[in-house]
Each structure stands twice: as C-alpha cells, then as structure tokens.
Amino acid sequence: MLRNFVIGAHLALAASLAWGGEAGHVVFVTGQAQLAGRPAALDAVVQEGDQLSTGADGYVYVKTVDQGFLILRPNSRARIATYQVDPAQPSNTHVKLELEQGVARAISGQGVKQARQNFRFNTPVAAIGVRGTDFIVFTDNQTSRVQVVSGGVVMSAFSASCSAEGVGPCEGSASRELFAGQAGMLLQVQRGQATPQLLNNPALTPDQNEKPRQDEPVGKVSAGALSSTQVNLDPQRSALSLEAIRPASTPNSTPSGSDSVSVPPVLVTPPVVVTPPTPPAPPPELPPKAQEVFWGRWSTVAGQAVMPASIQGNSVDSPQFVGEYAVARVKGATLVMPTEGKVSFTLNGSEAVVQKSSGEARANVDSGRLNINxxxxxxxxxxxxxxxxxxxxxxxxxxxxxxGTMSSSSGSSTLIRGYLSGPNVEEAGYVFKNTTYPGVTLLGGTSWKR
Incomplete structure (x- = not known):
C-alpha cells in the first residue's frame, strides 16, 4: 500500500513538472485573444499545457524561451503541449505544438534547431516535423495545409504508424517533404488520406484563410519561396508599419465555428517523392538600422550649456532636458504611429547617478521594462x-x-522625457528623474529596442 502511494506521488510530481515549464511570453496582442482561459495580455507568461485562442480580430505573437515564435492569426486555437528546452543536452529537448483550428506560423528557436528530431507540430489530421525553421499551417477538422517560408518540413497523415501521441516527425514511405525552394508549392492532407498531396494552388495557401499582419516577424527567405521582405527573426527589424489591419476575409476563409472549409476544385496529382534541392547560399544580412534617438549628460562651460557628445555629433531636433540629462531625435527620423495593439521593449542601454547631500555616485540599471499601448x-x-x-x-x-514624444503624466512618480522612432516603432529612449526616496535624487537615461 505504501509502495503504491509512493509510486503514485512520484508520478504526480513528474506530471506536475512536465506541465509546469515556461514556454515563452506574449510580445504582441491585439483584438480578441485568450490565454489559458483569460484575456491574453502583453508580457503574459505562456506555460506548457496552455491553450491560445483568437477571435475574428485577434492576433497573438508568442516569443518562445529559445527565441523562436508562435504566431496565432484570427479565428484560431492552438495549444503548447510540450516545451522543454535543454541547450546543454539537446537530446533532452522536446517541443510539441498543436493547432486545433485556424492559421498559425511557427519560427523555430535555437532549441528546436538543435533537436529537430524531437519537434512535432500536430493538427487534427496530420503531423508536421521540421527540416528548417519557418512554416505556416492552416487547419480545420478535415483538412490541413502547410507552406514553407524558410527551410523545409516533413508532413504525414495520422495512421497506425504515425499517431497524434507520438513525438518527433513521422517519416516513411507515406510522408512527404516540402522545401522553401519549391516556389508556390504546399502540402495538403485531408482526413482519410494516406499520403499528403503536393499542390501548386495559390488559392489554397494558409495566408488566404487568415491574412498576416504586415508586422509579422519574418525569417530568411530562400530563392523562389514566399514573397516576403528580407528577414532576421526580429519583429522590430520589419520595415512595415504596425498600422496594417487585416483585409476582409476571402471566399476561402473558414467561417467562425465551422469544422469545414469551402475550397475551389483541387487537381489531385499522384504522390511524389521530392528530392531536397541543394540549399542556396544564405542571403546577406541587412545592415543594422541607424540609431535615431540619443541621450547624454550635459555640462556647463563658461555659463553655457554644452550638449553631450552623443547629441552634438548628430543633426537633431530640439532636445528635451531632465536635470543634467538631455534626449533628442535626429531630424527627419521616420516614425509611423500605430493605432492598435500593445508592445513591450527591451532595455538596450542605460546610465544613471545617485545624488545625495553627501555627494554623487554612479548607479547601475539592473533591470527595466517599457510597455506601450x-x-x-x-x-x-x-x-x-x-x-x-x-x-x-x-x-x-x-x-x-x-x-512620438514621450512625456510623464502628472500622476507619475518619475519625471520622464523621451522619443519613439522608426517606421515600425522599434526604438525608444528617455531620460528620467526620481525623488521618491528621502534625500535621494535618481537621474539617468535609457535606450530601448523591440
């Protein structure tokens, strides 16, 4: 009896550990979106076992713990079944995602890239494994389609030799591969089919079911693959505006709550085995975007304010001042202010001082958070x-x-002046002053990126 109790306790503990891991966090959300039965919020932690869902106007971007992305478009529902990443022992990495309906995009993180044999993306009718890093899936209860942006995938219909409970890709004579170099092609599986079909029908691409926002993160695109901008996996590097709104649904869109999709007639071609093409040389990386927001500490020389060198060396608009710090933005900086969504920024640079009656001391900015609605x-x-x-x-x-001028409100405990910049609002900077601690003044400047 005691032995059974101990075994049961160990099993319960193992189960709790298996489902208790952090898979990532929400870096963008707009419209109707749910995470684990609650409204999805910016910076919310996504755990193993959590379900994500979106309404007719909902989009959610999840950045995974290994720096990948899971993007859910409108009228979609997905689950993070497993997300365990072990960089030291890639064989211990196991990732399993499930798209129950709608359209999702998966961009593999470093953990998945190191353990592709342990990655699985399930739909109601098919299992998808990766040969590369970036793909888009549409599914309802009867049909699943996948298109590759970068790298490649292997797709298999569920069968006795490929169960939904399995891990890793299903590979064999009934599986089919698709690579980004196969221009315009997609793989499709319908319930009851033994082998995926390789099709060339633009009307059936996942993008036709639920359109992407123009600020979707983008990945490296092979020659002949999906039409897209050059990519680096960072949403802040997109040259497109966050202001894009989803176009009206097309005749091929899946009605909300429906388990079937109306599609034009499909020319069924005999199953073929595709020999992977020789991967093309990777395209050159885009040069980093030039900095547009500058700050620094100014000084007084002969009774005149002298701007910090970081601002002096650039042609800027009128600086803003907070205490001994100034912040400015270059003249002619490109800025497109979105009208929807919430985004979070990462601290990219900082400087601070602590002033007391006894003197001044340098300070470190150990952590920071900046969220914009x-x-x-x-x-x-x-x-x-x-x-x-x-x-x-x-x-x-x-x-x-x-x-894009930032100003602290009257109810703020910290005086702040700063700027946003960039066509996709990928840069921010502000200077600050805080006097909430008795006898202490905190001054400094911070830089941020998305």
Whole structure:
C-alpha cells in the first residue's frame, strides 16, 4: 500500500513538472485573444499545457524561451503541449505544438534547431516535423495545409504508424517533404488520406484563410519561396508599419465555428517523392538600422550649456532636458504611429547617478521594462537601480503624442522625457528623474529596442 502511494506521488510530481515549464511570453496582442482561459495580455507568461485562442480580430505573437515564435492569426486555437528546452543536452529537448483550428506560423528557436528530431507540430489530421525553421499551417477538422517560408518540413497523415501521441516527425514511405525552394508549392492532407498531396494552388495557401499582419516577424527567405521582405527573426527589424489591419476575409476563409472549409476544385496529382534541392547560399544580412534617438549628460562651460557628445555629433531636433540629462531625435527620423495593439521593449542601454547631500555616485540599471499601448498612446515603465549595497525601484507612466514624444503624466512618480522612432516603432529612449526616496535624487537615461 505504501509502495503504491509512493509510486503514485512520484508520478504526480513528474506530471506536475512536465506541465509546469515556461514556454515563452506574449510580445504582441491585439483584438480578441485568450490565454489559458483569460484575456491574453502583453508580457503574459505562456506555460506548457496552455491553450491560445483568437477571435475574428485577434492576433497573438508568442516569443518562445529559445527565441523562436508562435504566431496565432484570427479565428484560431492552438495549444503548447510540450516545451522543454535543454541547450546543454539537446537530446533532452522536446517541443510539441498543436493547432486545433485556424492559421498559425511557427519560427523555430535555437532549441528546436538543435533537436529537430524531437519537434512535432500536430493538427487534427496530420503531423508536421521540421527540416528548417519557418512554416505556416492552416487547419480545420478535415483538412490541413502547410507552406514553407524558410527551410523545409516533413508532413504525414495520422495512421497506425504515425499517431497524434507520438513525438518527433513521422517519416516513411507515406510522408512527404516540402522545401522553401519549391516556389508556390504546399502540402495538403485531408482526413482519410494516406499520403499528403503536393499542390501548386495559390488559392489554397494558409495566408488566404487568415491574412498576416504586415508586422509579422519574418525569417530568411530562400530563392523562389514566399514573397516576403528580407528577414532576421526580429519583429522590430520589419520595415512595415504596425498600422496594417487585416483585409476582409476571402471566399476561402473558414467561417467562425465551422469544422469545414469551402475550397475551389483541387487537381489531385499522384504522390511524389521530392528530392531536397541543394540549399542556396544564405542571403546577406541587412545592415543594422541607424540609431535615431540619443541621450547624454550635459555640462556647463563658461555659463553655457554644452550638449553631450552623443547629441552634438548628430543633426537633431530640439532636445528635451531632465536635470543634467538631455534626449533628442535626429531630424527627419521616420516614425509611423500605430493605432492598435500593445508592445513591450527591451532595455538596450542605460546610465544613471545617485545624488545625495553627501555627494554623487554612479548607479547601475539592473533591470527595466517599457510597455506601450498604441490604442490610447500611453506608456508605463519600471527600472531597478543599484549603487553599492543600496537598491532602488522606480516606476513611471505617461503619454505619447502623434510625433512620438514621450512625456510623464502628472500622476507619475518619475519625471520622464523621451522619443519613439522608426517606421515600425522599434526604438525608444528617455531620460528620467526620481525623488521618491528621502534625500535621494535618481537621474539617468535609457535606450530601448523591440
């Protein structure tokens, strides 16, 4: 009896550990979207076992713990069945995603790239494994289609030798491969089919069921693959505006709540075995975007304010000042302010000082968060500072005008002035002053990127 109890306890503990891992976090959300039965929120943690769903206007971008992406478009439902990544022992990595309906895009992270044999993407009728890194899937309860943006996939219909409960790709005589170099091609499986079909029908591509936003992260595109901009897997590097709204649904769209899809007649071709083409040389990386927001500490020389070297060396608009710090944006900077969605930024550079009656000391910015809501053009931010053994936590909030100028609101505990910049609002910078700690003034500047 005791032995059975101990075994049961161990099994329960193992199950809780298997389902308790963090898979990633939400980096973009707009419209109707749910995560684990609650409204999806920016920066929300996505755990193993969580279900994601979107309504008619919903989009969710999840950045995984290994720097990949899972993107869910409108009228879709997916589940993170397993997401266990072990960089030190790739053989211990296991990733399993399930698309129950709708359209999703998967861009593999480093963990998946190192353990492709342990990756599985399930639909109601098919199993998909990866030969590369970036693909788009449409499914309803009867039909699944996959198109490759970069790399390749292997697709198999569920059968006695390929079950939904399995791990890794199903490979054999009934599986079919598709690579990005096969221009315009897609793989399709319908319920009851033994082997996927290789089709060339633009009307059946997943993008025709639910359109992508123009700010979707993009990946390296092989010659002849999907038409797309040059890519680097970072959403902030897209040259397209966040303001794009989803076009009206096409006749091929799946009605909300329906288990079937109306499609034009399909020319069924005999199953073929595709020999993978020789991978083309990777395209050159795009040069990094030039910095457009600068800040620094100014000084007084002979009674005149002298701008910091970081601002002096650039042609900028009128700087904004907070204490001994100034922030400015280059003249003619490109900015397109979105009208929807929420985004989070990552701290990319900082400098701070602590001023007391006894003197001034340098401070480190140990942590930071900057979130922007484009609907009401507001921002919130938090910083964690330290100087020696002393630690300070400060926060601020404010508004952003249509020109991308950031200003703290009257209810903010921190005085903030700054700018947004970039065609896709991929850069931000602000200077700050906080006096909430008695006898202490905290000053500094921060740079941010998406």
């Amino acid at each position: 484009f609907v009401d053009r507001s921002f919130t931010t938090d910083l964690g500072l330290s100087s020696g053994t002393e630690k300070y936590d400060i926060s601020g909030k404010g508004v952003i005008d249509l020109k």
